Amino acid sequence: MAFSVLVTGANRGIGLELTRRLVSQSGTDQAKHVFATCRNTGDCKDLDDIKEKHDNLHILELDVTDEASYPRLVKQVEQVVKGDGLNLLINNAGFANNQPLHELTSEQMRHMYDVNCIAPIMLTKAFLPLLRAGSHANPDLSGEIMCWKRAAVVNINSRMGSIADNGMGKFYAYRASKAAQNAVTRSLGIDLRPERILVVSVDPGWVQTRMGGPNGKISPEESARRIVSTLSKLGPEHTSTYMDNLGEPLPW
Known part of the structure; x- marks a missing residue:
């Protein structure tokens, strides 16, 4: 069974x-192709190092705010997967800052919205033909089954996207963009359900990254392990939902 991820x-x-985790999985969870995008393929040493050990990795250039480049990216993926389509799209690229109210500008709001909300939905739209192909390409996954190996869109969100969970304020642009991404996730899941394409929004946790800062509670490795484990367990009942990295529901 072909299984491809971007x-x-x-x-x-x-x-x-x-x-790193997706390219190295074995058995029934092994991905035939993993497409990893970055803004500059000439400056991605860590990805290059992974590729030396895993020939199922394909490194592609993408600035998610450059919508004009989407057709080229889709064509590059299509040339590799052919009729098997794409099974899993992980919209992970994101941007965050915490400008205080007196410094916040409309330009900052727009940029955050472009990266965190507009890009995920427009990229999903661009890849929809390949996701549809992926949904119908696996004869072993018959009936109404929805899962990450058939076709799924995973929007990496944040607990800060929750309006109900906001008890500290601040992070105006980031919170708003992630709440908007949640609205997009909800609608996409409803609209794509008839085509058996699962759509979820996942909070990776407070992770020790450049975005999350050094005080994060978990490492990127642990976050990725939890996310992949959770994705492998998702079914039709999870589409259009918002969850943490262990699959527990989060309030909108």
Whole structure:
């Protein structure tokens, strides 16, 4: 059974560790192709090191805010997967800052929204033909089954995307963009359910990355391990939901 994955923002942090784990899995969870995107393929040594050991890794260039480049990216993936399609799209690329209210600008709000909300939905739209192909390419996954090996879109979100869980304020642009991404996830899951494409929003946890800072509670490696384990257990009842990295539901 062919199983192909694309991870955006894969040159560091959570995206890098997701890529590392996905290319190295064995048995029924082994991916035939893992596509890892980064903004500059000439400066992604960690990905290059992984590729030396795993020939199922394909490193592709992508700035998620450059929508004009999406058709080229889709074509590159299609040339590799052919009729098997794409099974799992992980929209991981993101941006965060914490400008205080008196310094916040509309430009900062727009940029955060572009990266964290518009890019995931437009990239999903661009890859929809390949996700549809992936959904129908595996005869072993018959009936109404929805799972990550058939076709799934995973939006890496944040607990800060929860309006109900916001008890400390601040992070205006980031919170708003991630809450908007959650709204997109909810609608996509409803609209794509008839095509058996599962859509979920996942909080990776407070991770020790450049974005999460050194005080994060878990390492990128642990976050990736939990996320992949959780994704492997998802079914139709999980589509259009918002969860933590262990699969526990989060309040919208």
